[in-house]
Amino acid sequence: MTTLATDIATSTMAADLGGTWLRLRVGGPGTEVKRHMAPSLLNFPEQSVAQLRERLVDELCAAAPAGAHAAISCGAALDHRRGILYGSGPLWGAEATPFDLAEALRLRRPDVTWLLVNDLTAGLADFTARWAGPSTRRIGYLTISSGIALRIADLRTSEIPVDEWGLQGEVGHLPTQADPALRGLMCECGVPDHLAAHASGPGIGRIAGRLGALPPNISLLQWFPRALAAGDAAAVSVLQAAVAPIAALIRMLWCVDPHLDLLGIGGGVVEGLGSHYERELRAQLRGGSCYADRGFSESWLDERLVFCADSSADIDCLRGAQLMCDERLKATA
Structure with missing residues (x-):
């Protein structure tokens, strides 16, 4: 897990990146969630993987408030220790070149503390908090x-x-x-x-x-x-x-x-x-x-x-990503 944040209350932005949608929430649970088409090969097959990755960085950096703690749930195979994305069929097809999204975000917006977790990790954190x-x-x-x-x-x-x-x-x-x-x-x-x-x-x-x-x-x-x-x-x-x-x-x-x-x-x-x-x-x-x-x-x-198919059991990866900030669950090798 790539983070400096230790308190869910300080995570002022959350994002959930999937193959179809990019969901963004500025503020804590209960604030408005904005949904955009994800910059993915599934949605934009005419664009190159490099263009899609650059567009992803642009959108996340534009959404983060100054000095924010941002928790990002990513629908991709991801190294939780370093924030490197290895691949995603819906996002980038057969592209196998690793993408250091954490580093790209830090270079563009060093004022923001970036936490990157896989969307399944975020989903598991939320599921655990609600059902265990x-x-x-x-x-x-x-x-x-x-x-x-x-x-x-x-x-x-x-x-x-x-x-x-x-x-x-x-x-x-x-x-x-x-x-x-x-x-x-x-x-x-x-x-x-x-x-x-x-x-x-x-x-x-x-x-x-x-x-x-x-x-x-x-x-x-x-x-x-x-x-x-x-x-x-x-x-x-x-x-x-x-x-x-x-x-x-x-x-x-x-x-x-x-x-x-x-x-x-x-x-x-x-x-x-x-x-x-x-x-x-x-x-x-x-x-x-x-x-x-x-x-x-x-x-x-x-x-x-x-x-988890109705509102009573709905899993929120935005909420789960923010829960990971307090390290209730830790990825360990």
Whole structure:
């Protein structure tokens, strides 16, 4: 984590950078949040990565008040110790050249104290503050949106373990075992059959296209939620295929980490599809395959799985980034 700030009250600006939106809030929780189109390849495919990165620095520096403490939640693989962004499919496609955003911001606005955290880290901080109980040992937050990533913290030590590059949980770029009919779907990073190639928001569109499920002259966003509500068989098949890799990931997590007591699931896909997504994922998790994978009962899932898809469970990365300022959770290698 790159910061000099130690008190949430002094974080006078917060930003949440995703592949689709850049959200900005000047002041503490409860003040107005302004939303702009993110300077991303997803939104501006005609611009170069260098132009998009420069535009990002411009926008953040323009928004920060003089002498501010700024907490930035970034939807990118990020070294939490140094503030270096390694990559993001939605933001920069296949570009793999690291971007030292923390240094660029400090050089442009040395009067501002900049804190950079991954958006999943910010989401996990907010989820933990709202949902963890006194007996929660390990807690995780999984986001499924234009990208997919996971973050896990050990609340017994208040630590988020990271590797030597300052990373943890970039599961969206792990290979997935795809159905033969769906093999070869491309991830935004340029590699086929990553988890995000199949299970992210854009991945759902790829599955619908491969299966020929999407009717002509209509967008996925217009068709998919309505078709699911109507019980359309083609839409249900698309949802089942998109959820299957996520269910497999969660089974693996609980297999190797029995102390993972609570897992939040959020992001644009979960929010957009709501109960349709929750029902399908729970149904797939209930099913077992052998003596070592007996499936999970409804009551077991009720205790350990939180779907952050409505206002009562909404995760705020702006709030989470500000919570990270007091180091309630620490990224440790």
